[in-house]
Amino acid sequence: xxxxxxxxxxxxxxxxxxxxxxxxxxxxxxxxxxxxxxxxxxxxxxxxxxxxxxxxxxxxxxxxxxxxxxxxxxxxxxxxxxxxxxxxxxxxxxxxxxxxxxxxxxxxxxxxxxxxxxxxxxxxxxxxxxxxxxxxxxxxxxxxxxxxxxxxxxxxxxxxxxxxxxxxxxxxxxxxxxxxxxxxxxxxxxxxxxxxxxxxxxxxxxxxxxxxxxxxxxxxxxxxxxxxxxxxxxxxxxxxxxxxxxxxxxxxxxxxxxxxxxxxxxxxxxxxxxxxxxxxxxxxxxxxxxxxxxxxxxxxxxxxxxxxxxxxxxxxxxxxxxxxxx
Amino acid sequence: xxxxxxxxxxxxxxxxxxxxxxxxxxxxxxxxxxxxxxxxxxxxxxxxxxxxxxxxxxxxxxxxxxxxxxxxxxxxxxxxxxx
Numbered sequence: 046x047x048x049x050x051x052x053x054x055x056x057x058x059x060x061x062x063x064x065x066x067x068x069x070x071x072x073x074x075x076x077x078x079x080x081x082x083x084x085x086x087x088x089x090x091x092x093x094x095x096x097x098x099x100x101x102x103x104x105x106x107x108x109x110x111x112x113x114x115x116x117x118x119x120x121x122x123x124x125x126x127x128x129x130x131x132x133x134x135x136x137x138x139x140x141x142x143x144x145x146x147x148x149x150x151x152x153x154x155x156x157x158x159x160x161x162x163x164x165x166x167x168x169x170x171x172x173x174x175x176x177x178x179x180x181x182x183x184x185x186x187x188x189x190x191x192x193x194x195x196x197x198x199x200x201x202x203x204x205x206x207x208x209x210x211x212x213x214x215x216x217x218x219x220x221x222x223x224x225x226x227x228x229x230x231x232x233x234x235x236x237x238x239x240x241x242x243x244x245x246x247x248x249x250x251x252x253x254x255x256x257x258x259x260x261x262x263x264x265x266x267x268x269x270x271x272x273x274x275x276x277x278x279x280x281x282x283x284x285x286x287x288x289x290x291x292x293x294x295x296x297x298x299x300x301x302x303x304x305x306x307x308x309x310x311x312x313x314x315x316x317x318x319x320x321x322x323x324x325x326x327x328x329x330x331x332x333x334x335x336x337x338x339x340x341x342x343x344x345x346x347x348x349x350x351x352x353x354x355x356x357x358x359x360x361x362x363x364x365x366x367x368x369x370x371x
Numbered sequence: 372x373x374x375x376x377x378x379x380x381x382x383x384x385x386x387x388x389x390x391x392x393x394x395x396x397x398x399x400x401x402x403x404x405x406x407x408x409x410x411x412x413x414x415x416x417x418x419x420x421x422x423x424x425x426x427x428x429x430x431x432x433x434x435x436x437x438x439x440x441x442x443x444x445x446x447x448x449x450x451x452x453x454x
Binding site: 131132133136139140142143165166167169170173177 | 389390413416417420421423429431432433434436
């Protein structure tokens with residue numbers, strides 16, 4: 046059973062309501078159909094029913110059994126409350142007709158469990174709408190993302206699986222943002238995969254072997270995580286080999302560490318290193334990269350790549366559907 | 372709110388005034404949103420949404436965020452409308 050089979054089984058058990066604001070797109074309609082037929086999720090489409098139905102008809106996709114909800118102007122007050130902290134409350138009547146914002150409101154209000162968008166909208170738009178309406182989890186100030194990597198030949202504590210963060214959202218995290226990324230990823234892998242997270246804060250230095258502002262940033266981020274969430278097993282700063290190879294960890298890390306040599310979550314110091322590394326592992330090692338899975342929000346939010354196939358979208362739905370409730 | 376004939380400059384100036392609480396008379400095409408007006412991401416969101424609702428186009432947030440001045444935003448939206 047590969048990881049997606051495991052997640053599919055979990056998603057079927059949970060049968061979460063997944064909301065799609067981009068309901069006139071073929072990929073969304075076809076993936077929603079399959080998600081319902083395969084019992085992975087309960088899809089909910091947002092948009093004017095006549096337009097959504099007409100789009101579905103034109104693509105030959107049946108929407109039998111799939112709910113469509115139309116943006117309701119009467120929800121303006123609730124949307125305004127969500128927009129209050131951002132100073133946008135007085136413009137709620139404009140945002141209420143935007144399916145992305147309305148969809149986020151529906152997830153915020155508990156009408157659905159997760160938001161899946163990004164086939165037309167930019168990641169930044171999905172992140173911004175979710176941040177403004179759904180909000181961030183308590184104690185988290187930075188949305189971020191992680192990839193679940195399935196690496197052939199790798200044999201770590203979770204077999205050939207390991208999580209990389211942040212490879213998709215937070216460009217130049219400072220020490221506080223880096224701590225947020227570590228905390229969010231730790232919570233995500235626990236919620237999605239049931240792992241006991243062991244988080245390595247990566248650097249080109251191991252435990253002070255080099256000195257620079259970037260090494261200091263990672264060391265400070267480690268301290269922040271330890272202060273904010275003493276329940277998380279975290280260590281740093283560590284080079285990648287010291288994080289995942291027990292023999293290297295023994296040589297380079299003198300103090301006892303619950304993480305060195307057996308990390309299952311790798312937190313990269315910035316988006317450059319994270320993005321380059323996930324693509325390198327994907328291309329050179331033939332790894333499967335599942336994600337980016339967005340995290341840090343009060344409810345599940347998943348982003349789609351604009352080039353996503355129906356299978357890709359179904360994969361994202363599966364991951365969103367398999368997340369334990371926040 | 373759809374108004375395809377509304378000049379782009381008018382839409383952008385209105386959105387900037389709305390979201391940042393400034394008077395149009397104090398602005399010019401060279402006004403820098405972040406440096407001169409202290410704009411944050413959320414202000415760019417509002418400017419983008421106002422444009423989308425007026426012309427029924429999609430304005431990618433990150434692309435808009437890269438435009439530093441009011442003039443650059445107007446130019447970018449005109450390009451988008453021509454596509």
